[in-house]
Amino acid sequence: MNIDTLFSSFIHEIGKAKTEEEVYRTLLKSLKAMLKYNGALVLKQNEVVFFDPEVFDISKYSDYMAWIEERLLPSFFLESDEFIGIIPIVKQGKMLGSIIVRTNKEPNNELMVFLQIFSFLTGITLENLVLIEKIKNSEKFMFEVLNSISEGIFVLDEKGELEFSNKLGKEIIEKYDIKDYFKFLILDDANIHSKEFGENYFTIVKTKFDFLGSTKYIITFNNVTYEMELEKLKQLDKMKTEFVANISHELRTPLSAVKAYTETLLNMEVDPESQKEFLSIIYEQSERLEALLNDLLDFTLIESGTMELEYSEFNICEVLQSVLEKVSPFAEKFRVKLEHSCSEVTVFADRKRIFQVVYNLLDNAIKFNDKEKDERFAKVNIKNEDNELIIEVEDNGIGISKEEKNKIFEKFYKGDRSLTYEVSGTGLGLAIVKEIVRLHRGNIDVESEVKKGTRFIVRIPLGK
Incomplete structure (x- = not known):
């Protein structure tokens, strides 16, 4: 079998691989045809x-x-009467195996090039399998x-036929005849x-959206039987209408992208450059989807009053560094300069939740930058003041009006309505931050002026 035919066969077979073992079997099958090896091993870690x-x-x-591992290139050396070849499986400058x-027989230069290509394609395929999982x-x-959401959620097609329902939705269907x-x-x-319906009274919200060219509807059934104030009910319904519309958009966007690109990788022959992209x-x-789902999960914990803290001692500056590493690409995308200062403070708190507080505030500072300004910044200052942990996050973004200041910590509120679909998110970030700060016996304040910027100040008592 010549090299071109072998390469085509390899691309075809590896494209069908569903497991790591199938990938390795395909790779060794091709290497055996190329090298006529006496034995081969695949190493991982x-x-x-x-x-x-x-x-x-x-x-x-x-x-x-x-x-x-240092060179990341295939190499062969003579040992006794055999050549020993070590071929790294590489992806984005990292050795996967x-x-x-x-x-x-020692391979010639042409075979060495093909070995490098085969190992590179193998690395891409292995990473693809990890992403799919x-x-x-x-x-x-x-x-x-x-x-886990305490509402019945249904997804209908354009004819009103049921396509999905959550656990509570199934219970509603079993209890009441609601198909018509x-x-x-x-x-x-x-x-x-x-x-x-029966002994229960429901508020029902309908949201229409387009998914991959098909019309869909999200229907939510909220049992309001025991609600006492009608005005509070109306406000809740309004917020949840906006939330359902927003979350359907936020979930649909990453899911559509993931599905489209995954189908392309699985069903078409794509060059390595495009595969990487x-x-x-x-x-x-998928990271965006995970962040959205984490917000939803935190929201359910807040709603049910079951959010608990896991206390430990840690260096707050290490947490800040982790946050900065995560948001830096996002800041570069929006051309926002990150500035930070941190006093070495050991705190006794929930490390994961404090990370969440700093991340959410800094993420908002970057997100709501002012595009009309040539110089944009987001500053973080963490210090110990009067035995309190002080976290200050400041920006020179679009700012918050006096009317909005009273609403920004409400669930589902997303600030400037003109940015609702321009800036991603669930509208739960600040509500989650406020709850985490409250559970730490702290408080959060905000100072802001439209077109000038915003500063959030978090104060959490130090000590056990």
Whole structure:
């Protein structure tokens, strides 16, 4: 089999691989055709994960392995009457594993180039499998979150046929005959309804959206039987209408991108450059989806009053550094300069939740930058003052009006309505921040002026 035919066969077979083992089997099959090797091993984290036809001793090659990991290029050397080849599996300058082969003939330059290409494509495929698994886990997590929400949630097609319902939705369907009511809902012009089913009274919200060219409806059933104040009910319905519309958009965008690029990678032959671009987009969108779902999960904990803190001692500056590393690419995208100062303070608090506070505030400072300004900044200052942990986050962004100051910590509120779909998020970030600060026995204040900027000040008592 010539090299071109072998390469085409490799691309075809590896494109069908669903597991790591299938990827390795395909790779070794191609290497055997190229090198006529006597034996081959696949190593991952210095452990043999695949071999053909049997395992052989590799302990004497440890020095070579370190050299290969530094060069990230295939290499062959003579040992007795055989050539030993070490071929790294590389992705974005990182060694994911390696193949060690024993062969009677040293490959020429052309074969060395193909070995490098084969290992690179193998690395991309392995990373793709990891991303696909992560997407599946994210979808599972999303369903778990939806099932934990204390509302019946339904997704209908354009004819009113049920496509999805969460756990509470299934209970409502089992208890009441609402299939005909679904068809009424999608034909009615109103998006908010109130209806009594049996002994319960529901507020029902309908949101229409487009998903991959098909019209869909999200219907939420909220049991308001025991609500006491009608005005409070109306306000809650309004917020949840906006929330459902917003979250349907926020979830649809990353899910559509992930699905489209994954289908392309699975079903089409794509050059390595495009594969790298597609996988970067998939990873970015899956992180966005994970952040949205984490906000939803935190919201359910707040609503149910079950959010608990896990206290430990830690250096607050280490937490700040972690936040800065995570938001830096986002700041570069919006051309926002990050500035920070931190006094070395050991605090006794929930490290994960304090990270969340700093991250959410800094994320907002970057997000709501003023595009009309040439110089944009977001500053973080953390210090110990009068035995209190002080976290200040300041920006020179669009600012907050006096009217909005009283609303920004409300659930689902997203500030400037003109930015609702320009700036991603659930509108839960500041509500989550406020709850975390409250659980730490602290408080949060905001100072802001439209077109000049905003400063958030968090104060949390130090000590156990």
